[in-house]
Amino acid sequence: MTPKKDAKKDARAPGKGDRLAEYRSRRDAGRTPEPVPEERALPHGDDDTFVVQEHHASSLHWDLRFERDGVLVSWAVPKGLPWSPETNHLAVHTEDHPLEYATFEGDIPRGEYGGGAVHIWDRGTYETEKWSEREVKVVLHGSRVSGRYVLFRTRGRNWMIHRMDPPADPGAEPLPESLPPMRASERSRLPRDGTAWAFEFAWDGRRLLAYVEGGRARFTGDGGRAADGPARLGSRLGAALGARPALLDGEVAVLEGRETYLIFDVLHLDGRPLLDVPYRERRETLDGLGLSGPLWQTAPWYPGEGGAVREAARARDLPGVVAKRLDSRYEPGGESDAWRLVPSRRR
Structure with missing residues (x-):
């Protein structure tokens, strides 16, 4: 030197x-x-x-x-x-x-x-x-x-x-170029053992995965192909995460007359893939990011409260609830029984 x-x-x-x-x-x-x-x-x-x-x-x-x-x-x-x-x-x-x-x-x-x-x-x-x-x-x-x-x-x-040196964190992995989202199987009834599950609202929105890096975000849709998000969502969401690279899963729905990105999962964070991490831990990690802004919100989740969430979905005229096993991994591109879409009204 x-x-x-x-x-x-x-x-x-x-x-x-x-x-x-x-x-x-x-x-x-x-x-x-x-x-x-x-x-x-x-x-x-x-x-x-x-x-x-x-x-x-x-x-x-x-x-x-x-x-x-x-x-x-x-x-x-x-x-x-x-x-x-x-x-x-x-x-x-x-x-x-x-x-x-x-x-x-x-x-x-x-x-x-x-x-x-x-x-x-x-x-x-x-x-x-x-x-x-x-x-x-x-x-x-x-x-x-x-x-x-x-x-x-x-x-x-x-x-x-x-x-000029090797990577600062040799174990860090870059965000994937594209990832097809995990899909829920349709069921008519809530799981019997509610304590093993968490429940989210089904928003009837447009599925969108956000790849956030370097203060910017790009998006893919249902099939893993490039997609557009709401205007200015990419730059504003990128600014909220700053230097932290993340892959988020969610959907764009209309809330109070405005398109809002409702985030319900985090699949990659700070150079670490989280696909094999149990759903409960992924949701706790997502909550810890504190993602709440004018164009995006962290969607709520309710462990063990399927009946109450279904009643609330019915009252809000939402199509249903999504039950997710607390110990389930994320399965890209597949329909899994670990996630179950249950209509808000009994058929």
Whole structure:
């Protein structure tokens, strides 16, 4: 590894101008809570601090910033830092930020540049292996991200970021490209041993699986083929999960006059497939995600309360209930007796 003090010989010279001029020109210190230092001699640190901020602006992205020559040299990374060397992510070089920004968290007012919530996603120290106008190689030491990364310029402000080390979590698995949903078998009666089952409402909606990664979501339908979700659902649901990759199962139904994605299962989370995990544990994991928003809701489930759920479904004029065995695994693409669709009205 090249010592840091030698690598600085390749660094971009700070120049005689005000390196924060562009930053100041975009911000009104009277309107934004962001630090806007006055024009003066820049403070100098040890050139070894980095921060990653999750920025819920018009589109979710992550801001990667390195302390360098008295400022924070910055890139906006729309999909976050890659966890594996198999994938490169776009990184857009942005204006230098003041050192004080390394501790900034807060809400930038709507209408201001970069309006939206900013949270610190990770921070720590870094070592420089190379720093030039076209390539930056660093070793990160954070609490959530660590390892060797390289940023390389492609065109204009557009760069790419590549992980040079093996995957941070060797056991992590990517989301599947497509997964046909599990289907319930039709029955006329509720299961006899209600304590072994949980019960959900049948919403009579459109089945939709959501593949959420890097703050975005794509969808597949009944047959596992690509499908469209309600307008803006993908970006908003992606923002709700942030950097956590997840595969969700649910259906789009009309509630109070609005299309709503009702989520009733989680099949993959944080690099771990959950198909073989019992239904009860999957539902508890899903509840723990706290997914509730303007276009989506976590659907309720009721262990051992089949009769009451069926009566409630009848009162709400819903078509029925779905009984699911508490110990059942998820069976993609198949109709299973572990899930049973029971009409709300007795035939």
